[in-house]
Amino acid sequence: MSQQAQQMLDRHRETLDQAVEAITTRGFWSPYPENLKKYPEEAVKGAPQRFEALLKQPFSLVKAPAVAGQVGAEVSPYGFELGVTYDQPEQAGLIKAMQAAMPAWRDAGAEARVGVCLEVLARLNAMSPDLAQAVMHTSGQAPMMAFQAGGPHAQDRGLEAVAYAWQAMSRVPATAKWVKPQGKHDPLVLDKRYHIVPRGISLVVSCSTFPTWNTYPGLLASLATGNPVILKPHPGAILPLAMTARVAQEVLEEAGFDPCLVSLVPDSAEAPVAKQLALDPAVKLIDFTGSSAFGDWLIDNARQARVFAEKAGINSVIIDSVDNLKAVAQNLAFTLSLYSGQMCTTTQAIYVPKGGIETAEGPLSFDEVAAALARAVETFLSDNDRACAVLGALQSPATAARIDECRGLGEILLDSEPREHAQFPGARVHTPLLLKVDASQRDAYGEERFGPISFVIATDSTDHSIQLAREVIGEKGAITLGAYTTDDEVAERFETLAIEVAVPLSLNLDGGVFVNQSAAFSDFHATGGNPAANASLSDQTFVTPRFVVVQSRRHGQPE
Amino acid sequence: MSQQAQQMLDRHRETLDQAVEAITTRGFWSPYPENLKKYPEEAVKGAPQRFEALLKQPFSLVKAPAVAGQVGAEVSPYGFELGVTYDQPEQAGLIKAMQAAMPAWRDAGAEARVGVCLEVLARLNAMSPDLAQAVMHTSGQAPMMAFQAGGPHAQDRGLEAVAYAWQAMSRVPATAKWVKPQGKHDPLVLDKRYHIVPRGISLVVSCSTFPTWNTYPGLLASLATGNPVILKPHPGAILPLAMTARVAQEVLEEAGFDPCLVSLVPDSAEAPVAKQLALDPAVKLIDFTGSSAFGDWLIDNARQARVFAEKAGINSVIIDSVDNLKAVAQNLAFTLSLYSGQMCTTTQAIYVPKGGIETAEGPLSFDEVAAALARAVETFLSDNDRACAVLGALQSPATAARIDECRGLGEILLDSEPREHAQFPGARVHTPLLLKVDASQRDAYGEERFGPISFVIATDSTDHSIQLAREVIGEKGAITLGAYTTDDEVAERFETLAIEVAVPLSLNLDGGVFVNQSAAFSDFHATGGNPAANASLSDQTFVTPRFVVVQSRRHGQPE
The missing domain is CATH 3.40.605.10 (Aldehyde Dehydrogenase; Chain A, domain 1)
Known part of the structure; x- marks a missing residue:
């Protein structure tokens, strides 16, 4: 050497x-x-x-x-x-x-x-x-x-x-000595070398x-x-x-x-x-x-x-029930905002039962959940300097154009808006677009919409959410899956879903860790087991x- | 469990x-x-x-x-x-x-x-x-x-x-606890599970x-x-x-x-x-x-x-020089005979310089080397019981037919003959066919001829042998490569050839170990690095x- x-x-x-x-x-x-x-x-x-x-x-x-x-x-x-x-x-x-x-x-x-x-x-x-x-x-x-x-x-x-x-x-x-006994006779002896060959x-x-x-x-x-x-x-x-x-x-x-x-x-x-x-x-x-x-x-x-x-892929979050919707919404608001949704790990599809969800403070309707998400993003990005420091800029003009193209795909929960960057006036800064769709509108949420474009999807039930996620991820793949539930049995079903579609699961993240972030040496980024990545x-x-x-x-x- | x-x-x-x-x-x-x-x-x-x-x-x-x-x-x-x-x-x-x-x-x-x-x-x-x-x-x-x-x-x-x-x-x-320090604040803590998913x-x-x-x-x-x-x-x-x-x-x-x-x-x-x-x-x-x-x-x-x-693939042996041709010929005779050459490791192409080789007892001509190989097989199989115990039977009638088809591909050094099996008169037992060809007859030796069919190939030199083996294995692959030389410098060139065509090398085998045998836990069978096998x-x-x-x-x- x-x-x-x-x-x-x-x-x-x-x-x-x-x-x-x-x-x-x-x-x-x-x-x-x-x-x-x-x-x-x-x-x-x-x-x-x-x-x-x-x-x-x-x-x-x-x-x-x-x-x-x-x-x-x-x-x-x-x-x-x-x-x-x-x-x-x-x-x-x-x-x-x-x-x-x-x-x-x-x-x-x-x-x-x-x-x-x-x-x-x-x-x-x-x-x-x-x-x-x-x-x-x-x-x-x-x-x-x-x-x-x-x-x-x-x-x-x-x-x-x-x-x-x-x-x-x-x-x-690098080497081995292979010595094979031959009964009363001398052993067979081979000297071996092993080479790592690119x-x-x-x-x-x-x-x-x-x-x-x-x-x-x-x-x-x-x-x-x-x-x-x-x-x-x-x-x-x-x-x-x-x-x-x-x-x-x-x-x-x-x-x-x-x-x-x-x-x-x-x-x-x-x-x-x-x-x-x-x-x-x-x-x-x-x-x-x-x-x-x-x-x-x-x-x-x-x-x-x-x-x-x-x-x-179609990165997904399934909401079944939560302790504290505000904390969950804040957590997801950061995920949807970070680098304007241009991460391969950003959530695009958020499944929520149309009958609403249970929380520690009582049931909330679908629309209340959707509105809470939209409000959390809006609030999080209300300070323009912080918004720019989180959103960054859209890498490609095509992504800005895609926001416009996608506006009609659902009911607008939160519209995307351009922002002015204090230091770089020419920066391509846009806030997230959040749309409400029905589970049947799979053409809308079941195709990757690269950039700050996400869907809150009204499903029949958590079972239905799981089934849809299984189908969509089975077909299109995903790199991240988030899920929220206060029910241990449902949590195990999320774990099984993750195993079956081979996507890493982030469960009940409502603090300083986000579904779109993965840590080297600990988190495997993608599994190689679904269509989003073969490695x-x-x-x-x-x-x-x-x-x-x-x-x-x-x-x-x-x- | x-x-x-x-x-x-x-x-x-x-x-x-x-x-x-x-x-x-x-x-x-x-x-x-x-x-x-x-x-x-x-x-x-x-x-x-x-x-x-x-x-x-x-x-x-x-x-x-x-x-x-x-x-x-x-x-x-x-x-x-x-x-x-x-x-x-x-x-x-x-x-x-x-x-x-x-x-x-x-x-x-x-x-x-x-x-x-x-x-x-x-x-x-x-x-x-x-x-x-x-x-x-x-x-x-x-x-x-x-x-x-x-x-x-x-x-x-x-x-x-x-x-x-x-x-x-x-x-x-199975699990890990991920604890990320946050300065004066409480650390971020995640409990992780890892599943092996088929x-x-x-x-x-x-x-x-x-x-x-x-x-x-x-x-x-x-x-x-x-x-x-x-x-x-x-x-x-x-x-x-x-x-x-x-x-x-x-x-x-x-x-x-x-x-x-x-x-x-x-x-x-x-x-x-x-x-x-x-x-x-x-x-x-x-x-x-x-x-x-x-x-x-x-x-x-x-x-x-x-x-x-x-x-x-085209399993190959290159002969540059030997100490004792008789021992080498006996070793190769066993390789060519074992299970009638129906192993995926059996040698098909034997490259020998047409000007002959050096041995400890002086130089030998190409024809002397080829004749020694043929004689060694003939002698080894002269006892019919031993022959049957080594040759076994041809698995498929197609292999027997292939022997007939290949007879015309070169000059016959040793003809294949059917044998009578003492215990099973209907057994499909055939001895090896050994042909002499020129290096230019690549259509003959450069295609796999599954069964007891091998070629002694007259090359210009050991350099030429190496070049031919590199080309043929590069194109068709191989699972085994044997080589014989008494020259350390040539041995290193064989080692380099093996590395470059990604075939395991057996060097100077002239005793009780054979190029067509590999030992689990020690020998990697095939490398996955040439056309003969991708694993x-x-x-x-x-x-x-x-x-x-x-x-x-x-x-x-x-x-």
Whole structure:
């Protein structure tokens, strides 16, 4: 192993050991602080200026093989053009260079690779304030979320993938001596070697809303197991991954490896390259986050590759009964508002019996429940500064247009309205749209309506709510399921529903934890068991298919 | 957990722990003796009569839901009809019954399921002599092989899969308490539960040559992880799996579970049902061993399922130089003869430089090497009783026909000849055909020629041999690769070749271990990394995709 890689592993060994422990015990743990105050003051305060300094010019990596042109047309959802341009490599030349780099990376072994991955994560962590700027001005996330989700939480998910990869690789011994007794004769003795062999080139096709969070698991899982990684960012959110690629390349180079083992292939909305990359015979692994249409296309067409896809779904909440509707409504108001419902975990369908629900203070009608939800959102967003700090901006104009398109799908409980951002007047800020529909209007609530668009659905009963959720999730999938009940027996039926549709359940959340938030090392993000995603971030199955074990054996001597 | 399942787990706990240790250290280990003398004398001696008693009548399981007819037309390759008939269930009714049985099996938990699996394996082990009869008279394997490969070695592979499943499931805690500090405020506390959730119905489509060995890994991996299993035997080798299913059903019933969790769907060559079963939306896992054509069909068409396929390949040996050609030739003669080359691991392509090779006793020409191989096979099979005890019988008349078809593909080094079996005059016994071809005749040696048909290929050099093997295996795959060299540098190139084409390497085998034999717990059978198989029996990736983890979380109290 290279001395540098060994030093990197040594430096982060305790973090690695703790991460492996964490994925097994699944309590709270993170090595990367989510509190800005834990970062050096200069790192935090200087971030906006450093971001400014990147704008309106080319962004350079350590190494970009086979450069064939320049792309880059990112526009901040806060209302200005980034003006950053990036090298775009030519596919065949890039893949040839990456394939040439692969054997040394493969042969370096798990320890060296994991050492490099841990160092990459540590450096990304240190520059979290800078990444936050890049995430904010591509995804539209508000500053605090861009910092937390784009920085430490994304790094947590990357480390989690490294921990799974390390655990899986550690279970394969480097060598073994096989000694088979032969009665009175000498035993048969074989000396065996086992090699962790990567699958090939790994392609990560990222989304515009969580450019780092959804990218790091695939990037790190593939890299740790020996696969060179092509990052194909969304054309609207290149910068966070360009910064990530540069850090990875710097660390690779310092450790004595070819920096192109992590390469960036940016493209434009007009000339997308993801399909062509995905069909390259050398590409054996694909991680994708985005639309169901493209995820399904990848699964159907990139048959030479193992595709890990997180797609769309109908995230749902079922309300049967509550102790305190106000607390529940406040909890859900935050979920519906956070990042304007642009999380893959945001609730879209809220099932409530049309006959109303029981609460500790007596029964409430359906309309009272629906009105309480609408009022809670309205109240929560009544302070415009707080609203902007929670909503962030809509990443895409298409999402703003979708709000308009959806207004007619039901009875408006709470209308969406644009908001003015104090600091960025051009910011695309819109409050949530909340609609009332009947259970029979499945065309309305049973299709993903990406953005701040949710439905309160009048059902015949909680049984009916469960049945509808089972059907809709069975068909379309979901990444989150919330449920509220004060009845233990009903709670068990929710648990069974969750098991049957393979969606994680959040039960009776009415405090400071939200159905749309998941914690690395403890919460499995998606299960891989329903149509919304064929993989979980992260579990064992997320890493084990990324390598095979090749052994050799030869006659040996007994010990 | 049911008391019975708990007792079963307790009874076999030490075996389980040792198996988990064995898959990690990968030395020699097996709990199931391959020596017949370790089995009760009566069990061994009475096996042929007990087999006789099964013939010419219906074979009954404990439970066969939705029976719609009878099938069964097995013919022993040793020359007689078995006359056993089996219930054939109707697909929709069977799957409905199995789905109804699934929740209790899922909810029983990993310990109960693994306890049942271990008890099934123990009972199968005790009846190994009986299974040997069934395997012999369906596959055509000779008695000793039918006993070892059909009995203890198959059980080893089943236990190996259980060990991987147990290891993978054990890494998911049942519960966790998540306590996130909030500075001066009370911490956020969530109580979490994690459920192992099976994928759905698992289908095992088996082959006629190794009905148990190739079935047990998929059967046990799926069953242990909670998936009901449909066994779909080859129409020519139903009995071994019917016996297996009956044992599994007996144990399931004793443990308080629905016996139909392991069900048998036999069919006939005239009316095959595998495709229809494979396309059932309820079928989420498919294990297959057999032709590349059908394996590829499954992968291309059964898109709702994860397919674990072991298909055909071009198993290869490269000879660069040897110490002792006689020992090498004897070793290869056994490989080419064992079970008449009907193993998925049998060598087909033997690459030798046309300029000859170096040996400890001086150089030998290509023709001398080829002649030594032919002579070694001839000598090894000169004693007819030994020949029959090694060759067994050809499972299918098509294999005998293929020998005839292939005679013209090259220059005959050793012709195949039929042999008379002393005990079974109708047995289909044929010795190997060994052909000499030029490297340019890739159409001859580069297609799988299933059965006792091999090629000695004249190449320009060892470099050329490596290049050809890389190309042929890259295109067609392989499950085994043998190589011979006395040069350490060349040995490392063979190791690199093995890594690059993802085939296990056996180097310089010239004693009592053979390239076509692999040992459970130590040798990974196939890698899943080349076209011959997309899965390895068994590794982590063989089990982890068979379940997902579904969690729930709710507010809790700090401990």
